[in-house]
Amino acid sequence: MPLESRPEKSQRPSSQLQRRIEKKLDARREQHLLRKVSAFHHQDGKLVDGDNLSYLNFSGNDYLGLAQDPSVIAAWQEGLTKYGAGSTASPLVTGFTHAHQDLEQALCDWLGFDQAILFNSGFSANQAVIFSLLEKSDVLLQDKLNHASLMEAGMLSEAKMQRFTHNSIEKLDALLRSNANAPARFVVTEGVFSMDGDLSPLADIKFRCEAHDAWLMVDDAHGIGVLGDEGQGSAHIANVKPDILIVTFGKAFGMMGAAVMCSESVHQYLTQFARHYVYSTAMPPAQAYALSHALSMVKSQTWRREKLAVLSACFHSALSDCSEVINTITPIKPVVLGSVERMQTVAQRLKKTGFLTGAIRPPTVPANTARLRITLSVNQSEAQVSDLAASLRRCIEEGA
Numbered sequence: 062m063p064l065e066s067r068p069e070k071s072q073r074p075s076s077q078l079q080r081r082i083e084k085k086l087d088a089r090r091e092q093h094l095l096r097k098v099s100a101f102h103h104q105d106g107k108l109v110d111g112d113n114l115s116y117l118n119f120s121g122n123d124y125l126g127l128a129q130d131p132s133v134i135a136a137w138q139e140g141l142t143k144y145g146a147g148s149t150a151s152p153l154v155t156g157f158t159h160a161h162q163d164l165e166q167a168l169c170d171w172l173g174f175d176q177a178i179l180f181n182s183g184f185s186a187n188q189a190v191i192f193s194l195l196e197k198s199d200v201l202l203q204d205k206l207n208h209a210s211l212m213e214a215g216m217l218s219e220a221k222m223q224r225f226t227h228n229s230i231e232k233l234d235a236l237l238r239s240n241a242n243a244p245a246r247f248v249v250t251e252g253v254f255s256m257d258g259d260l261s262p263l264a265d266i267k268f269r270c271e272a273h274d275a276w277l278m279v280d281d282a283h284g285i286g287v288l289g290d291e292g293q294g295s296a297h298i299a300n301v302k303p304d305i306l307i308v309t310f311g312k313a314f315g316m317m318g319a320a321v322m323c324s325e326s327v328h329q330y331l332t333q334f335a336r337h338y339v340y341s342t343a344m345p346p347a348q349a350y351a352l353s354h355a356l357s358m359v360k361s362q363t364w365r366r367e368k369l370a371v372l373s374a375c376f377h378s379a380l381s382d383c384s385e386v387i388n389t390i391t392p393i394k395p396v397v398l399g400s401v402e403r404m405q406t407v408a409q410r411l412k413k414t415g416f417l418t419g420a421i422r423p424p425t426v427p428a429n430t431a432r433l434r435i436t437l438s439v440n441q442s443e444a445q446v447s448d449l450a451a452s453l454r455r456c457i458e459e460g461a
C-alpha cells in the first residue's frame with residue numbers, strides 16, 4: 062500500500078483493537094471484576110502460593126480426593142508405560158485405543174446407557190452436542206443458571222434458545238407449550254448446579270419432556286461420583302434416564318475430560334457430525350486408562366461419599382444460624398454475600414487465616430449475588446471443616 066493511503070496509526074484496526082482491549086480491561090478493573098490466575102503447588106495436603114504461603118483448599122472440585130490419590134497416579138504412570146504419552150490423532154483416524162474403548166464400556170455398564178463417546182473436556186462435550194444436534198427452527202430450553210459452556214453453545218447455535226427461571230417447572234412447561242410446533246424441543250439442565258449446589262427437579266422435568274415430546278439432556282458435572290450408592294449421579298437418584306447425560310472427569314474423578322452417554326443412534330450421529338470429536342486429538346490413552354481405574358474407585362469406595370456426608374453435616378451444624386450460608390446436600394456450599402466488595406473482603410480475610418475459597422462474582426453469578434463457593438473434599442478432616450466454619454463466621458461478623 063502506498064505510504065500516503067495508509068490509515069493513521071491510531072485508526073489502524075490493530076490499535077483500535079488494542080484500545081478496545083484496554084477499555085474492557087479497565088471496566089472490569091473498576092468494577093472489581095478483574096480475574097487473575099495464580100500458580101500454586103501441592104505440599105503436605107496444602108496449596109502453596111508463589112510467596113510460599115500455604116492454604117487449606119476449600120475451592121476446588123476434587124470432591125472425592127482422587128486428584129492426588131497414589132493409586133490413580135500409579136494407574137496413569139502404568140498407562141504411560143503401556144500406551145505412550147499421546148493418542149497421536151483424532152479418534153476417527155488412529156487416536157482411539159483399547160484404553161478408550163474399555164473406559165466407554167465401563168461407563169455404559171455403570172450408568173446403564175448403550176453408548177458413551179469421549180471428549181477432552183465437559184466444555185467441548187456440551188458444545189458438540191448442542192451444535193451438532195440442533196438445527197434452525199428447533200428450540201433449546203435451558204435453566205437460567207446453566208453453565209457458560211451450555212449458554213454459549215445455545216447463543217451460537219442456529220436453534221432458538223429460551224431460558225426458564227431456575228428450577229421452575231411451571232416456566233419450563235409454559236415454554237414447552239408455546240413451542241409445540243417446533244420441529245424439535247431440547248431441554249438442558251445441570252443435575253447439580255455448580256454455583257448453588259442445589260439439585261434440579263429431574264423427575265418433574267423428565268415428565269414434562271415426555272408429555273411434550275421433548276428430549277432431555279442433563280449435565281451432571283457436579284453430581285457424578287458424588288450422589289448415588291455407587292456415585293451414578295443426580296439422574297440416578299431421581300430415577301430418571303435422560304436422553305443424553307454429560308459426565309465430566311474434572312471434578313469427582315480428579316482428572317479431566319468428559320463423556321456423552323447416549324443411545325446407539327446418537328453415538329453414530331455424533332461420530333459423523335460432532336466437530337469437537339471428529340477434528341480434535343483424542344485424549345491420551347494413558348488418561349483413559351487412569352480414568353477407568355478412577356471409575357472403579359468411584360464405584361466401589363462408598364466410604365468417600367460417606368465421608369463427604371459427615372463433612373457436610375459438620376459444616377452446616379457449625380453455621381446453622383448464619384443466614385449467608387445456603388444449606389445443600391452436595392459438597393458445594395455457597396455463602397452468598399451480595400456485593401463484590403463484601404465477598405472479596407471476606408475471601409481475603411479467610412485467605413489470611415489460611416483458607417482458600419472460591420471468590421465468585423458476576424457475570425459467573427447474577428448481579429448482587431457475589432459469593433464464596435466453598436467446596437468440601439474427602440481430603441479434608443472434620444477438624445479442618447470446623448476450623449473453616451469458625452473462621453468464616455468471624456470473617457463475616459467483622460463486617461464489610
Ligand SMILES: Cc1ncc(COP(=O)(O)O)c(C=O)c1O
Pocket residue numbers: 181182183184185187208210251255280282283309310311317318319
Ligand atoms: C456444570 C458444568 N458443565 C461443564 C463444565 C465444563 O467441564 P470441563 O471443566 O470438563 O470443561 C463445568 C466446569 O466447571 C461445569 O461446572
